[in-house]
Amino acid sequence: MQISFTLNGRPTTVDVEPATLVAELLREQLNLTGTHIGCDTSQCGACVVHLDGLPVKSCTLLAPTLEGATLLTIEGLEGAPGSNRMHPMQEAFREHHGLQCGFCTPGMLMTAVALATEKKDLTEADVRHGLEGNICRCTGYQNIVVSVMAGAAAMNAAKGE
């Protein structure tokens, strides 16, 4: 079946089997391999993308759901227009050592951006509750939580300008 949607700001039309997972569509058909598949059982969160602004696990989403929708993947995250910089949340992860091997990072970032967009003044408890669906097997979560807090603050500051 043919599906049309907006992918990282661009109108996109693909021809897919209905039983295609969005994670497969992104990685194998559209060559957007920034979205990772970790567990493939909806637990690890490495595949999180934004569907109409909401965080979803793309390994547990069928392609027909995308019809008419807006999809944002890790490749679509960017800093202020014209700044040639990364997204503030990405910069915060770099600054605060929020990653080690980096496998979980795309999902962590997408979940973190959604979290910081949804609520303005995030507490540490909010961040820990909000990251429950994202698993990191390298570092533990301390620096990830610190990064999300800093990234959220930077996003708020950017919005205030």
Next chain:
Amino acid sequence: MKPCAYHQPVQIPDAAKLLTSIEDSKLLAGGMTLIPTLKQRLANPPALVDLSRLGSLKGISGDGATITIGAMTPHAVVAASKLVQAKIPGLAALASMIGDPAVRSRGTIGGSVANNDPAADYPAGVLGLGATIITSMREIAADEFFLGLFETALEAGEIITAIRFPVPLRAGYAKFKAPASRYALVGVFVAKFADGVRVAVTGAGPGVFRVPPMEAALSLNFDPSAIAAIKIDTDGLTSDIHAEADYRAHLVTVMAKRAGDAALV
């Protein structure tokens, strides 16, 4: 995933017709249980009937005495609903504890209730509040709806369209979650109405159930410490890799007390 046919009806009767005419076809709501099940090849339906284009199944409305939540309303919407937060904060809290943010974006109340997973959160809220399940054919009281492990009173071709909750005087939910899945190892919903208290337990057994001795004690006096001494019989409770039956029985009492405390906040 194995290929299968995919239907996106826009009218409820069309969805019901597809469901009955294609043997073994499955309804797809948020897909948070069904899609993992298909991926593990535990089910192999010839067709999926996607309910997402049925706009009438989404949304939350209230009339003072009740709140009605459309079957396709995602958990995140219920958790964030000002109406639910104001009228039944315990139910908004329950929705905010389901799974994780990505699951709450997609998973729906109708899907959760129709699936009747023994460790799902919503069945405790639906039974605890004595809600009414509204389907494409009729209305079913929660007490008659949940029939045990993944079993409900739904007939073939019957589709949940909404759940209607009576507004209680107070209500609260507490769960002890399995850390990996975030399903309820034990979850307890407590609701106080003018005519008495209802206590419903999920996660502890093969299906959601009520606890009459706790209901009687709390109806006399809504003091959660009054139920701290009420023990649950381990007969019929689940023992598995996550917890033994006696631990689950212990947790029922502890979670019931915490749910009562949450209702008083």
